[in-house]
Amino acid sequence: MTIRILDNCPACGACLMVCPVKALAISGSKLTVNESCIECGLCIQQCPVQQLVLPKDTPSPSPAGKGKGKRSEDIQAKEVKNNAKVTGV
Numbered sequence: 001m002t003i004r005i006l007d008n009c010p011a012c013g014a015c016l017m018v019c020p021v022k023a024l025a026i027s028g029s030k031l032t033v034n035e036s037c038i039e040c041g042l043c044i045q046q047c048p049v050q051q052l053v054l055p056k057d058t059p060s061p062s063p064a065g066k067g068k069g070k071r072s073e074d075i076q077a078k079e080v081k082n083n084a085k086v087t088g089v
């Protein structure tokens, strides 16, 4: 795994100099990261526009709270099942 570069990175290059393993590079007008990245997180602190995130901190592509909603659906499903048992439906 490597650091994740978000879509709004303007490739300013500020993060390049702090990387201890030289995993970051600017290619054309895009920032790239190679497999040498050790996920130390140093570049995150350097980014002025918060366009770097560690994979474990990457927001899920689904809307926030979807997991919660799913859990509540699961609970509701269980309740329906239990109610069915009680009422004999």
Ligand code: SF4
Residues within 6 Å of the ligand: 002, 003, 018, 019, 020, 021, 022, 023, 024, 033, 036, 037, 038, 039, 040, 041, 042, 043, 044
């Ligand atoms: S997380 Fe660390 S190793 Fe990975 S690109 Fe950033 S500074 Fe380099």
Ligand code: SF4
Residues within 6 Å of the ligand: 005, 009, 010, 011, 012, 013, 014, 015, 016, 031, 046, 047, 048, 049, 050, 051, 052
């Ligand atoms: S410091 Fe931030 S905006 Fe600049 S190149 Fe790195 S990730 Fe992109």
